[in-house]
Amino acid sequence: MSGPAPRQRDRIGGRAIALIDGNSFYCSCERVFDPKLSGVPVIVLSNNDGCAIARTAEAKSLGIKMGDPYFKIRDMCRVKGVRVFSSNYTLYGDMSGRANAVYRDFSPMVEIYSIDESFLDLSDVHPDRRLELGRDLRSTVRAWTGIPTCVGIGPTKTLAKLANHIAKRIAPLDGVCDLTDPAEYEHWLCRIPAGEVWGIGRASLAKLEAMGVDSVADLADLDPRPVRKALTVVGERIIHELRGLSCLPLGALPAQRKGCAVTRSFSTRIEDRATLEQAVSAHATRLGEKLRREGLGTNHVSVFYHTSEHDRGAPMRSVSTTVTLPEATNDTLALIKAARLGVAKTWREPGSRPWRFSKAGIVTTDLMLLDASPRALIGQLDRERSGPLMAAIDACNARFGRGSVVPARAGMEAKRTWSTKFEMRTPRYTTQVGELPIAVAG
C-alpha cells in the first residue's frame, strides 16, 4: 500500500494508553518540601553540580536551557534570584515510587518508563470518560504527593507521548490531552512540528525536512517503506504508531537489564594512579550493589578513564580496557580487583606534563542472572562465602546509609578529594528519619 493510509483506524473500542509525567519533576520534588519555592525560578543540577537538568517554567522563561553549564549561568541565577539545587536522587526516587502507587489505583497496568514518566493502560475506560479520568488522576497525584503532572492519552505509546507534549504546552487543555478522540487527533497533528515526535531526534529531523515533512501529520502520511530506508525500522514504526497501529508493547514487567555502568566526573582533575584506583574501586563497589539488587552478574568489566575535552592545551588521553573474570560475579571484592587490574594494565607514568583525568567509569554490557550462570571449571570464585558476606554488607548499608561498610580498598585509605560535588543538596526528607522536615507551630 502506498499514499496516505487511513489513520487512526479502530479508535473506538481500541486501546487507550496514557502517559503521565511530573512537570519539571526534580524541581517539583524540591517544591513539595519548601513552599517558598513556589512561583520562583528553580533549577536542579546534574551530578557534580555540572549542568541544569531540571528547570521550572519560571527558570525556562529566564532563558535557562536544558544542559546549560552551571558556571556559565551562576551569576545570572544570583541576579535573578533563581534557587539552585544539587540532585537529590534519593528523594526523587522515593517521590517517584509514591506517584506510581497512585497510578496503580487508576489502571490495572502501569509501566514505569523513567523516574518521572509512566504509561497506564486505560483501554477499559469508556472513550467519553477518558478526559475526565485524566483530570481526576492529575488532581489525585497532586493532592497525595504534591507533584504537578500532565496526562497524554492515545491509542499507541507514541501518540500518548505526543498527547502529553500537547497537554504540557497548551494551557487551556488543563494538563490533559486525549488523542484517542478523532476530532482532537485531526486538530492537533497538523499543528505540531514533526520534531516533537518521540524518537525523532536531530539527525532524523534533518532527513525528514529534506523529504518535505513539516508537521506530525506530514510524517504520519509518509509511505513507511522509503522511510525505512532513511530512518531504519525505527522510523517505520513511528509512522505506524502515529497512525494508531501499536508497535511498542505495553508491559508491567521491566525487562531484565542488559548492561550496567557506574561513571563519574571528578570534582577536581586527578593525576595520580593511587587516586584513580581509589575512584574505580568506589565505582566497582557501587556496581556490585546495583547488580546484587537485581540478582545479576557479569564476567566482563570494562574500565575507562580520560582527560576532559574542555581542557584545551593540556595533553589528551583516553583509556579503556576490558578485564575478563573467570566466571560471572557480583562480588564487590572481585569487581574491585578487576577494576584495579584495568588501571594496572593501562597506567602510564606521565612525562613532564601529567595528564589531568576528569572522569572514570566501569561498564558492563553482558549481564546475566547469577543463579543461572555457568560455573567456571578453573578459577571458580567462592560464591558460598561471597553471597552471605555481600548480603551482610548490603544489609548494613541499607540500615545505616550507603558507605557505612565498604571494603578497605574502596576509598577508605585517603580523603576522597575526587568525589562528586553536591554542594546544594536538600535533605532526604522521605527516607532518613534524621532528615525529616521540621514544622514549627505558633
Place this chain on the structure above:
DNA sequence: TCTGGGGTCCTAGGACCC
C-alpha cells in the same frame, strides 16, 4: 563474462531517550 552462498557471532558507532 561469470569469480559461491548463506549462515552466525561479535563489535563499533550512530541515534535517541530521560
Place this chain on the structure above:
DNA sequence: TCTGGGGTCCTAGGACCC
C-alpha cells in the same frame, strides 16, 4: 576554577564457518 550519568536499539562490516 567550574561543562552529567545511564540506558536502549539498530546497522554495517569483519571474522569465521560449512
